[in-house]
Every structure is written in structure tokens, then in C-alpha cells.
Amino acid sequence: MGHPPLTDSAFDAAFWLLDRALDDNEYLNPRKLHRLLYLAQAYYAVANAGHSLMPATFVADPDGPLEPTLFRAFAYSRPRIDLQPIPDRGKQLLDSIWRRFGAHSTDHLTKALKRHAPYADAYAQAPRTVIEVAALVAFYGRAERPEQGIGALTSQGAPHIEQVLRPRVMRSQSGRPVSVHQWRPRTLKDQ
Template identity: 45%
Template sequence: MPFAVKSCFDVVLWFSDKALNDNEYIQPQKLHRLIFLAQAYFSVAYPGRKLMPATFVTDSFGPVEPTIFHALAYGRPPMLDPNPMPDQVAHFLEGIWRRFGAQTADQLTRKLNEHPAVAAAMNKGLNEEIPLAAMVKYYVDLAKAAQGGDGPAAAAEITKVVKPRLMRSQGGKAVAVTAWAPKALGKKPE
């Protein structure tokens, strides 16, 4: 399945610009935590899809995306312009920002370093890959625990981030709008 955006730089620039528009300086460590959360939550909200082509590895402080880490070591490159962001992805990133943007880099780092996927990779050492499947499993398990093990696997946790958009019906009534997602089909009998 294709990525939702062409490059992890598009997501980084979106968060950087969002912070700038909110008159906030975004620390590099906070930026890495936000893109980590965005990747994990997106793959839970849209099963089988990745938000961006990115790999997260352990650093002495927590998870980082090494390409972003290297490219932005001395600040935002002057010639880097983002690709247009699809509306669905921009709405999703708004939810990540709304939920986690007010937290400090230290708060996000502490939270993420307690996640089993991150902790397991950090126990192996620096530059260990944090598998996306393990990231997703943590959030799905968290949602199941919040719901007592019943119901849609990740609905409770994901709705905290991905709130439906409100639009107006023909009669002017506010209606919640979400993207259509087909139901998973069971295995066909052989």
C-alpha cells in the first residue's frame, strides 16, 4: 500500500510550520517524538498503511528518525519545501498536534521511552530499529485495555487523536464526517 505522504520531510515541515504559526519553537527532540507518534497512530487508524517512509531507531534520549536527525542537525535546510499535504493527512496531523503538541520534549520522551517497543529496542542499544508492528501493537493493546478487551480494537485511543470533521448537511445541520473505510473481509472458503 502506498504511503500517505511522499516523504517524512513533509510531516516534519508540517509540524515545524504548525509550531511557528502557534508562535512556538519546536525542539528537535520534540519533533522526533511527534513524528514517531504520528507514524504509530496513523498505522493504527488506517490499518496496513504507513503515514510516511520513515524508520525509527534508538538514540540516547529516545526514538529518532535518522534521516531527519542528520538532515536537520543544523536547523531547517533553506531550500526544503514541503509537498502538498492531503486534507485527510493534514486533519490527522492536527489531531496529533492537538493531543501532544502542548507537551514538552521531556514529557514526550519519558512517555515514549516507557512504551514496550521503544524500551525493548533501547535495551538492545543505540541505533536499534523500533519496528512499526511493535509500535502499532502497543496502541492497539492500549485501546483494548481501555475498552476491557471488547469492541473495535483501537477505536477509543484513536478517537482521542482522529476526531471526525464537522461539516454541514444540505439543511444546515452539523454532521460528523470520517473517511470511508471498507470492512475487512473474512477468508473465502476454499
């Protein structure tokens, strides 16, 4: 029995990223949008016991990971969609994805992601094979802890979840700002 995704639609996350790019005076091309959404789905699943950020199916397209429904909907222009608000933890994740990976070029993201096991294994089965969320968790969840490296997105690997998720800033009882992360127990291999 699955757990419902955090957002009602992949469009909610896509429009959030598009609007965030506009706020930063940047154009977010469709290929890069799909790469960022793919990473958002992966890291959300890692941080939340395999649960999905959005009801989206990513496939191993010859051009890189892509969500076919969004691809068709955005084929000619920005579609008119009735969007739903994204819960705060979803906004925090999308903001973290944008800040961590948004500066990378589309080509860099595509080349790196195409060499990562979830995409490569699915594509080896056949082009346009579905990339399973469990494969995303297995690959992106095994990244080394921050103290063991700088955590760059490369063809060989990806940053650890703690290097991707920005801490939330909250206030202590004295009013002092403190950074907080969602609690994630370590697995036996992490110790």
C-alpha cells in the same frame, strides 16, 4: 507487498508540524519534533491497517525515538526542501497529533515514549535499533476505548485512537455541521 506511505517524504510531515507550531507562536525543538512525528506514524498506522504516514525509519536512540535522516538534515538549520502537499487525511492526523500532544513538554513526551514497549523493546535489543511499524500498531492500537479512562499519555500507555483523531466537520444535506470519523471496524476483543 507493502502499501505506499501517504506522504512522499518525512520532510513534508516535519515541515507541516514546524509551520503549525509557528502559527501557534511556539518553538518546536528538534527532540519534540521527533516525538510528535513518531506518534503521528504510530497513530496513522493504527487508523490505516498498518500503513505508514511517511517513509520514515524511527530508531531507539538513547535520547528517545528519532528519525536519523531528519536528525541529520536539521542538524544546523532548517533545510531547503521542495515540499509536496499532504493529503487532507494526513493533515487531519497531524493536526490531531499537534492538538493532543503538542502541549506536552519535550521531557514528558520523551520519558513516556521511552517506557512504551515499541521503543523499550527495540532499545533492549541494542541502541539505535529500528522500531518496526508493526510494533507501533500492536502497542498504540491496543489502548483502551475512551469510555474506559481519560487516555493520558503516560509511561504505562497511550490514549485510544478515538481520543487522538479529531473528527472532521462536514455539512449534512440541510447545511448543519456534523462530526465524522473514519470508519474502523471493531475487532473481536473490542466487543
